[in-house]
Amino acid sequence: MINTLNTTFLTNDKVYSERGESQINSLKASYLTVRMFSELGKLDAIPSWEIVQFIKNYRDLNGGFSGDIYSVYSVVKTLTFLSPTHTSSKLVTYRLLTYVTLILTLVSLGFLFVIRGKVQKIKQTALERKAQTDRLTGLHNxxxxxxxxxxxxxxxxxxxxxxxxxxxxxxxxxxxxxxxxxxxxxxxxxxxxxxxxxxxxxxxxxxxxxxxxxxxxxxxxxxxxxxxxxxxxxxxxxxxxxxxxxxxxxxxxxxxxxxxxxxxxxxxxxxxxxxxxxxxxxxx
Ligand SMILES: Nc1nc2c(ncn2[C@@H]2O[C@H](COP(=O)(O)OP(=O)(O)OP(=O)(O)O)[C@@H](O)[C@H]2O)c(=O)[nH]1
Structure with missing residues (x-):
């Protein structure tokens, strides 16, 4: 996609535009934005870093983005975030985290259950021993x-x-x-x-x-x-x-x-x- 954009919209003075010629930043920006939206389905196929890199080429002389290009840059970022791959990989991560949390919780609960049982048994034994022990001498009663x-x-x-x-x-x-x-x-x-x-x-x-x-x-x-x-x-x-x-x-x-x-x-x-x-x- 980036190559296509490059060849289709690169003008002689190396400025991208809606019609391949315009030097108006706002037109470049709106075209790229629309294009990004339309490519949303294919966004998976394009590594986001490649798109970002592509847009970074529009830095101004001071190394910053002009307002229009910056808005395109933001859109790409947003689209990347919303892209199915991103979402699904996030979903997998969330799912994995949920499973891990669930397993850890279950293991902790089981552990607590065992510990609680042991503590109760110790308490019970201590109570029984106390009930069968003479306080003054420590002998059995x-x-x-x-x-x-x-x-x-x-x-x-x-x-x-x-x-x-x-x-x-x-x-x-x-x-x-x-x-x-x-x-x-x-x-x-x-x-x-x-x-x-x-x-x-x-x-x-x-x-x-x-x-x-x-x-x-x-x-x-x-x-x-x-x-x-x-x-x-x-x-x-x-x-x-x-x-x-x-x-x-x-x-x-x-x-x-x-x-x-x-x-x-x-x-x-x-x-x-x-x-x-x-x-x-x-x-x-
Ligand atoms: N210091 C102390 N005295 C106790 C305890 N339990 C009972 N006694 C006392 O033991 C005494 C037992 O007295 P008695 O039953 O008259 O028996 P005795 O003086 O030993 O006389 P004989 O058994 O007939 O030889 C009582 O004064 C009770 O108060 C205890 O835990 N500590």
Whole structure:
């Protein structure tokens, strides 16, 4: 197209015009504008830089465009922008960008979904752990021990339950203060947890009372273990007061015995240990 224009409209004095002769800029401009519009369908075939270059040849002496040529230049620019190739390539780009954005959004959403699920699980686990943990000592609480008992019950072996209660704990509070009493409970919790098997479950049953569940433990070994704990507590050096003792009630489960009845015997045994002078182990 540019060659055609060149040969058709180039005048002797190298000025383009409507009729190939005119030196009037406005005529050149209007012709080129109309021509560009009519070529709109073919605009794809002409690289825009070629057209732009063509028009740039009309720079004035100072290197700028005269008003008319400048308007043609602008029209070409606009037409180039509106040309099907330009539009369609833009459309492809937009479409591509949309797909990429969509994929990125989906991936991000999926990622967020997974993260959210994990955070929720962590929160849930933390909540469950909190609900099953004694705040003062950090030991498991009664609810946790009850659940463990159900798990232990799957086997046929004995399960031993020890109830351990600090002797005269009220007098510790009275003589040394409630905080010192708390410290005794914390120290005792650590001492006990350091001296049970990994398979045993230690819990703070309430107040100054602790419980130990020992799976696969017959009465003979449960007695030996309870006695070991009792003497260990009695000989341990605590902060304030230095010495404390504890009484222990012990029972071993019969086949499929509910925790309630196992606990009732251990509690009765503990009561007997207290009544027979404390710092003792009783098995029932
Ligand atoms: N410091 C402290 N004291 C507690 C806590 N829980 C319960 N107690 C106290 O423990 C004391 C238990 O007293 P009692 O039930 O009379 O038993 P005891 O003085 O240990 O006497 P015996 O069990 O018969 O040897 C009460 O004074 C409770 O207030 C606790 O978390 N911290």
């Amino acid at each position: 009664r609810e946790f021990l009850e659940q463990r008992y159900v798990n232990y019950q799957s086997g046929k072996a004995h399960i031993a339950l020890l109830l351990l209660d600090v002797d005269h704990f009220k007098s510790i509070n009275d003589n040394y203060g409630h905080l010192a009493g708390d410290e005794v409970l914390i120290e005792l919790a650590k001492l006990l947890s350091d001296n049970i098997r990994k398979t045993d479950t230690l819990a703070r049953w309430g107040g100054e009372e602790f419980a130990v569940l020992c799976p696969a433990t017959d009465p003979e070994h449960a007695n030996i273990f309870a006695e070991k704990l009792r003497s260990m507590v009695a000989s341990h050096s605590f902060s304030k007061p230095e010495t404390i003792t504890c009484s222990i009630g012990l029972s071993c489960s019969h086949h499929n015995e509910p925790l309630k009845s196992l606990f009732a015997r251990a509690d009765k045994a503990l009561y007997e240990s207290k009544n027979s002078g404390r710092n003792k182990v009783t098995y029932l």
